Amino acid sequence: MGFLQQDTNNIILDAVLTKEGRRKLAANNGTFRVTHFSLGDDEVDYSIIEKFGRAVGREKVEKNTPVFEALTNQNIESMSRLVTISNDSEAVLSTLSVQFQGSGNGDISTLTFANTISSNATAVSVTVIQSPGAGATSIPPEITDSVLVIALDNRFLSLSNARPFSTNGNESKFNVTARLVNGNPQFEFTIVPRVLTTADFNTFGNSANKTQITSMARIQGRQSGLFRDLTATLNKESAN
Numbered sequence: 001m002g003f004l005q006q007d008t009n010n011i012i013l014d015a016v017l018t019k020e021g022r023r024k025l026a027a028n029n030g031t032f033r034v035t036h037f038s039l040g041d042d043e044v045d046y047s048i049i050e051k052f053g054r055a056v057g058r059e060k061v062e063k064n065t066p067v068f069e070a071l072t073n074q075n076i077e078s079m080s081r082l083v084t085i086s087n088d089s090e091a092v093l094s095t096l097s098v099q100f101q102g103s104g105n106g107d108i109s110t111l112t113f114a115n116t117i118s119s120n121a122t123a124v125s126v127t128v129i130q131s132p133g134a135g136a137t138s139i140p141p142e143i144t145d146s147v148l149v150i151a152l153d154n155r156f157l158s159l160s161n162a163r164p165f166s167t168n169g170n171e172s173k174f175n176v177t178a179r180l181v182n183g184n185p186q187f188e189f190t191i192v193p194r195v196l197t198t199a200d201f202n203t204f205g206n207s208a209n210k211t212q213i214t215s216m217a218r219i220q221g222r223q224s225g226l227f228r229d230l231t232a233t234l235n236k237e238s239a240n
Helices: 019-026 047-052 054-064 198-204
Strands: 002-004 012-014 094-100 110-113 124-132 147-153 157-159 166-168 171-177 179-181 184-193 212-221 227-235
Touching: 019 166, 047 054, 094 212, 094 227, 110 124, 147 157, 147 184, 157 171, 171 184, 198 212
Parallel strands: 110 227
Antiparallel strands: 002 012, 094 124, 124 184, 147 171, 147 212, 157 184, 166 171, 179 184, 212 227
């Protein structure tokens, strides 16, 4: 949904359905009902307020910010969702950190899988922790994640012992439920590579190295909207 700029005092909204929305509407069985919505500020450049101050910066944002049209691609629509925080003095939100399960080796952004041409391919167990922002002692309850959404390319990756709640083309999405550790949400899951073939590597392998395939995975908090992108490297065989 997006605003249409008009020369009148009326506010006109342009609303379009995503592919998933059109699919559900096409079912024509009475189950398509809009029960809630979210707002986003993807267009807003907040550095303008930092540069010109709250009063002047706000006016510049309101008058000069271009307004995005509605998009049908749910993967890029409303990337920056707005949230309501009951504590007006809250200055920082929260962060997501990713590590190999139990390793305690700090924040990571890459995953490596070996021997993916075999049924004995390696799997990677991952821990994701939501923590208070810098200087904060707790996470605002409105953005404390109880569910983490994992989006994977189903040609190459999947989640162990889990079924996707949504599949759109090559993308499958999974829900992972949190458990509280020291009062903070923690998510644990295992990403497993598909059993690939030499033909797969010849087709999808990196141009500089046909024994490797690079894929992406996204993790995103359902309540907070925070997300992290991970780069997954699938090796045809075990590294020497």
